[in-house]
Amino acid sequence: MQDILGNATTVQNEQDLQAINDFIEGFLGYNQCIINILAAAETSHNGLVHIYAGLLWMLSETGEIPQAAQQYAKNAMAATGLNAREQLLLQTLTFWLQADMARVRQTLQTLLRQWPRDLVALKIHQYDDFNNGRFLEMLRVTELCHSAAANNAYFQGMRAFAFEQCHLFDHAEHAARQALAINPKEAWAQHALAHIMLTQGRIEEGVSFLSAHTQEWGRLTSFLYTHLWWHKALFHISLDQQDVALAIYDEHCWARDRTFSQDQAGAVSLLLRLELTGVAVGTRWQELSDYLVVRQQDVSQPFLTLHYLYGLLRAHKPEGDLLLNAIRHAAAQKKSNLHAAWHEVGLALADALAAHAQERYDAVLPLLDPVMGRIDQIGGSHAQRDLFEQVALDAMLRTGRNSRAQQVLETRRLVAPYDAPTNKALAEIYEKSGLSMLAKEARDRSLFA
Missing domain, CATH: 1.10.3450 (Hyaluronidase domain-like)
Known part of the structure; x- marks a missing residue:
């Protein structure tokens, strides 16, 4: 057979x-x-x-x-x-x-x-x-x-995502469109297109595209169901629709299998992104962290582990300290397959995230700066790893490094000109710097979003 x-x-x-x-x-x-x-x-x-x-x-x-x-x-x-x-x-x-x-x-x-x-x-x-x-x-x-x-939709979806992760967006979109021409419900190809549109700043197109497919996602496993909704929430954050993104967190991203690793990491990521834009998330960190305590020794996948760590520490769970100690131990195990990821990059990221979660903002950048160019070693997509740059930006803004933050934000604006969080942060920086005209331009762009 x-x-x-x-x-x-x-x-x-x-x-x-x-x-x-x-x-x-x-x-x-x-x-x-x-x-x-x-x-x-x-x-x-x-x-x-x-x-x-x-x-x-x-x-x-x-x-x-x-x-x-x-x-x-x-x-x-x-x-x-x-x-x-x-x-x-x-x-x-x-x-x-x-x-x-x-x-x-x-x-x-x-x-x-x-x-x-x-x-x-x-x-x-x-x-x-x-x-x-x-x-x-x-x-x-x-x-x-x-x-x-080549005539298989699943194959083209996999190829599309691989192209996208290599920043070959034209090839990626061609493969994704091929997959959807074969099977319009091919969810991994939809996912690849969501990545492309987000990375290229095609925000309104991204919302429209994903909205047209949400009714298909009920059949999906918990990971991709929650992850596609996570992508949709990122578009809404970019459009200054944090209320919609928070509702997506409650109704979709943290509403399926709360014991699964990817769902947990996605929930931590979205909750932190919302907080970084000024959203008050109430008791959600505590509710989320209750499901993370079992991860107190889980260092098997650095990208995921770092999310567990932040969620535990942000909720002031003692298991966060236990996990940080487990990470230190993993970084010292030279014979482990994960030694390089933890020793060269992951431990510094863990310490930086711990500093941020514990509001020790002055300590964040000295820990992040030496490893920012090598974060790909821990896995995760570039859209997911962007969270670390957002944490770095938050630390810059909180510690008065406005000139450096301005450089990063204007670079980000080249890709997504009307991203609301970017323009709001720029407006604040320009206002503080006595550049009222530039502040108004940034505020106007934010309103346009």
């Missing part, structure tokens, strides 16, 4: 095939049907079913190696008759369980050279690349699949 991508499988019955296809569609399309693989694995003896169940657990971002994934790997090893492609997928799961990500990527590349329509393998490779700031590699690996999968 073949899966929905046209790859041969060792599946022997329709029930297992449906579960495998649900995993593929769920993983590539962020569809909730992905979890059906776990129910199938309870009764199936097929090795591929157990491989995919194990991979789903590895994608759950619990902060440690899930025992369930180890058991599924054992089940798959005990199964008989795996074909050559499935054996490579099992190797992928096995190496991942060993935290040997170099061999994971090597195995996936071997697989893709022979079976370029296995887009699950491509997605896993891109997932690891993204988390570790290897954006050119995200793009390069799509070349292994391009000739075989």
Whole structure:
């Protein structure tokens, strides 16, 4: 039997095939049907079913190696008759369980050279690349699949996001439009376009584009559902519609799976961005932090961990100090795969975020400045990492570094001329500097937004 991508499988019955296809569609399309693989694995003896169940657990971002994934790997090893492609997928799961990500990527590349329509393998490779700031590699690996999968909407969505992360926006938009021409509901392509429009300052177009698709997002897994709403909230903040953005936080961004890593990080990010524009968020930090306390030792993904840290410290949770100590320990572990990310960049970011959360604003810039040019090492998209520049800007404004802040803000305005927070900050700086004409121009731009 073949899966929905046209790859041969060792599946022997329709029930297992449906579960495998649900995993593929769920993983590539962020569809909730992905979890059906776990129910199938309870009764199936097929090795591929157990491989995919194990991979789903590895994608759950619990902060440690899930025992369930180890058991599924054992089940798959005990199964008989795996074909050559499935054996490579099992190797992928096995190496991942060993935290040997170099061999994971090597195995996936071997697989893709022979079976370029296995887009699950491509997605896993891109997932690891993204988390570790290897954006050119995200793009390069799509070349292994391009000739075989160019007519697949999921592939074009993945390629669009890889182009976008490399700042190749024309190529990115072309790929995203190709994906949407094949399937107008392809959510990862919608996501790529949201990135493009935000980065290029196409704010009103971005709001309009995402608003036209919100009714489709109910079927999505919690991560992409909340993340697309997060993107929409950023457009509203840029338009000086903080009330709309705050409602999005309450009704969508912090309203699905509050235990999932990406949802937690997105909530921290949006709440902080709202505060940086002057929004009073009430008790939301305390409510959010209640779900972050379990992350007090989770240093498995630096980008996510830094968000947990800020949320805990901003709510004055003692677990924030425990997490900061865990980060210091991770930065000292030279044999760890994460040593470079934590030692070279992550620890300084953690200390800077801690200083900001604790209102020690004079300490923020000395900690941030040496690493600002290397933040990509911790993963996350450039739109997400922009939060660190916003924190730096806030520290500049709070500590009277107006000349430096003006330089940064005017540079940001080149991309988004009518961004309301940017122009409001500029108006304040120019007013304080006795430049009333420039202050009025900035205020007028803000009103236009």
